[in-house]
Amino acid sequence: MTTPTISNYLSEHRESHLNELKELLSIPSVSALPMHNQDTIRAAEWMAASLRKLGMENVTLYPTNGQPVVYGEWLKATDKPTVLIYGHYDVQPVDPLNLWDSAPFEPEIRDERIFARGASDDKGQTFMHIKALEAILESTGSLPFNFKFCIEGEEEIGSPNLPRFVSENKDLLAADVIVISDTSMMEEDKPTICYGLRGMCGFQLDVKGPKRDLHSGLYGGAIANPIHAVVELLQSFRNADGVITVEGFYDKVAVLSEEEKQAFKALDFNENAIKDEVGVSEFFGEKGYSFYERVWVRPTLEVNGVYGGFQGDGIKTVLPSEAHAKITCRLVPDQDPDEILELLQNHVAKNAPPGVEVSVSLFDKGAPFVTPFDHPAIQAASRAYEKVWEVPTAFTRGGGSLPIVSTLDEELQAPIVLMGFGLPSDNVHAPNENFKLKNFDKGLLTLCTYWDELSAVMNVK
Template structure:
């Protein structure tokens, strides 16, 4: 029966691409209040699609922010139940002038579809919707039951979804969660992301005098907030890029040899990567490979730093204030709350006299990991390999999807991250796109995975 389902997807490809373009036209930017109604339209589109597919239940459910869309199709109470998680919200599009086509006017060029949300995450959510449609309409006895949870706040850290999931845990109960919001390590290489880094962020504000000061009149006699901030920032890492915050590494378990071996098999051409990025050298924590540094080791990065005169030419002042934004990517078993506390203590301990320093916490999310030898992950690898005719890479993602750890905690079921994007598809950047090769092969992979799950 699965071959009939796969053929249905092939026969309806052009219709599917037209429908995907309709979805991508909705500017559901969750972070901008002016797009609140557009974000709601994104939810309404998903709700209508679930009804069109034939779900027994499909509805928009309110949260304290943007709504979620929930749906279910229960064909057989004895069959496994799959909960598909994704998000319909997207990132802002600026800088607009760097787009080659309008971000909300989807365009297909060279077998890639260009639009904001094409790969993150509307394109990948849409694949699941079409696979469920094909299974439900072509198989009188679907191999699994389907539940769907599509949110509208992932791009702003899913602030309201944990509360929703806790309140609706019985409704969301399933045997596993599938998330397609990640990427293959390279074209044609099946990839299962069995872990994600967590997140902890702070903002550092340094205040000096009660106004900007003339650098000739006061320079050398009053602390410059930018100089003070630079000293604080420089104190975070040593010459080997090891983070100097007290207890930062306290809760990190050693990698197993199996994990290190699996990561070692992830091929990265560092010379090519340098060329692609336009940098003369790569960098990172001494003693670890590039793959380990960007996936299983924690980081501390300055995301923004500013203060003083920013215009053309020069203005000779000691600025009144300076600011830095810092984020840390965390690994199991680091606790974001503890890390923020330690960051705050470190900032104050390294602040020069003569300025006032404040620390404001912001984004936080826990890391997540599932043993990659878990049966549901191995079945996912089997489905990938059947379609892509290549061995599966097992990696931990360098980025963060905070809700994954929360769903793991609340539902206590394995979370399988089956991504079909590619690293160079410009997610969060101008000219975001999605390769249609993975649109096609990804849906076939998902079909085969559903039928493998149904065999258990």
């Protein structure tokens, strides 16, 4: 499918495509912050306009109890299978802002990377699908399959409303293959297909002590300090080796097969490169498990934020009235998010320190997902990568979570192909998020090649 005509089209329109991407990245569509609700809707409208420009029909913003779902379809390939492309237009918050080298919503290209929040996760990668189909349509006048787009605006808060939308619109979204680009390659010039993702559940600890902040000289030592209580609770979740001490937490963890263990060992693992990339002197985690096993097939419990008391410059001798902690768990087959959340609540109730009131607020959740990596649709993706990058494709599991993937798998009963083009150095969810332009260019060619490779196996559902 990547004929010279298509390749030339992408080259000739590269600058205009990057300018369009900059427009999209300029929209601060932070779904976690209500102050950006209108911006998130603006991003949805931008996506809808882009689909219409591409030639998609029945482009609609479907309302939900949160942000709208953008849908569009091109169903002119008579008697051909249908591909559903999923992506999301919302982004993570930008804090801490002072660590950004350029404004997060003023896209800037430097060092052959485009820097902005959402550049890699997931505006840039979703945008690539639109431009790949544009190149094919403009070069050939048609598309090899029927295509549908489902682009949501709440992925970064756990897709709370999309499962219901999918369940209520199975016919609308019905497809033979689902393709998602929201993952990363293992490293530069090492194309990677992710065939499994960890699930997730999140919660917040809220600890209430005295009815108001107190003078620590007048009351300290006699009144329970909520920050101390939070620290004590957090300490109770794990031991010194990173093993989670919540009763029953590991009961349903699926055992990794020997075949997968050997496949992980066969990967070219550069321990020092990873340490240098993230800036640590040594790894940490459960003993007896490799780095990849820890981040791909073992569950976690991580503290994402702790706050309470005086946060300004200098010191204020205050005994705070309350304190809080935000925690997320990455889950693996066959852990159920609801069961894990119940175990966590039981643990908090059992370990709550005296003198304070402790409550738990539940947040986003999603089930883990694994698909056979020898499926024809996935192998076709592998061939597409190898034709463009000219190196073998690695098959991995992902440590992150796409909460909707398990829902799409269950509700639509179609193989899901995760074709990611990001890199570990993209700073996803962190300051200075970026997307390497080399991966943008080669990713577009890979997607165009994939539709060609897929055409030979699409009769296999």
